[in-house]
Amino acid sequence: MNVIANKLAVEKLNIGLPIIFHTDTLPAIGCLPKFSEIIYKIKQRDVKKPLILMGAESFQLNEFVHKTAFEDYKYMASRYWPGPLTMIIPISEKSKPLFSNKNLTLGLRIPNSIMANYLIKESGPLLTSSANISGLPPSTNAKDISFDLPNVDILGPVPWPKCSGKASTIISWVNNEKWKLIREGEVFIPGIK
Template identity: 30%
Template sequence: MEILKDELEAGRAVILPTETVYGLFAKALNQEAVDLVYALKQRPRDKALNLNIATIDPVKLYAREIPPYFEELAKHFWPGPLTILLKASDAVPFWINSGLPSVGFRMPAHPITLELIQEEGPLIGPSANLSGQESGQVFKQIQEEIPVPGFADDPFLTGVDSTILDLSQEQACILRQGVITKEDLKAVVPQLEFKEVEK
């Protein structure tokens, strides 16, 4: 654990489990650390990153026009496999969301990862794989392609992607269907109105 903290504080990247797949984590407010993650993943710069958080407090700083039902969703589904997009505030560094008007938030459920986020502040954590390949679920295989330290816990992973819910527009929109369904969301917030994603 201390080694992982040292790596993060030095501006380097680490591989950590979420409840779905492994992520490649680094300190979100350190531009060089974020640049390193893009380079390690060979990820296009126009693909924005999410902020991984341990409490909802950072949402109030990095998002604006937060829907009144947001906290109910967060209380019910976080920590867990739900990424929520909200309108970005001016506090979001351009190197995280590529200058887009929205920013995503995620609170992974793995206890070690959540503890590191709690101690180190918001982290980016895209899937630990080369861009365009399947999300990594086997720690040793990931390290062969991305040779950075991390914490292995293969049995914890479900392998099912998180659901991405966009709340940055007037109507909610599921950008990626994961384990949490539209019905699950409406059961918690019945007033949610969804628009369909254009094919």
């Protein structure tokens, strides 16, 4: 297990390498958006499955949100972030070239994790996924993850604080003030089915 400090993690992210880090739900593997193909390769993940863009503060994610969904996004962000909620929203025109996914939507989240937020404040938003090989159950600690993904650096210090082990709730923006529940997870949002 190769455990590294925040400064070195940011340097590695900037040259296109992914980092594994603690979040409030499940540990994540993340990279800068322009290097997203590395996560698909390492996880053996289907490129049709989108990644989640994590920020440390909602202003870091504002530019990725299409103007039609912006007010609803701001409202949900103010109520549930930081925390275990992922919002799927239409992406802004200027951010489309940053993503290899041909989909016109993007999942956004701000985790309630000091370690994750400190890293993302320094690196900028990161495209993320759970830190496991696709199709295998996710691990919740650095030691187990290092067996599945031995060539990816792990943000220390370890051991990490205990994470919930449960995935984030995912909602998708439909239109003005209307959301659809995609996956039940850690947080319950009244009125969304």
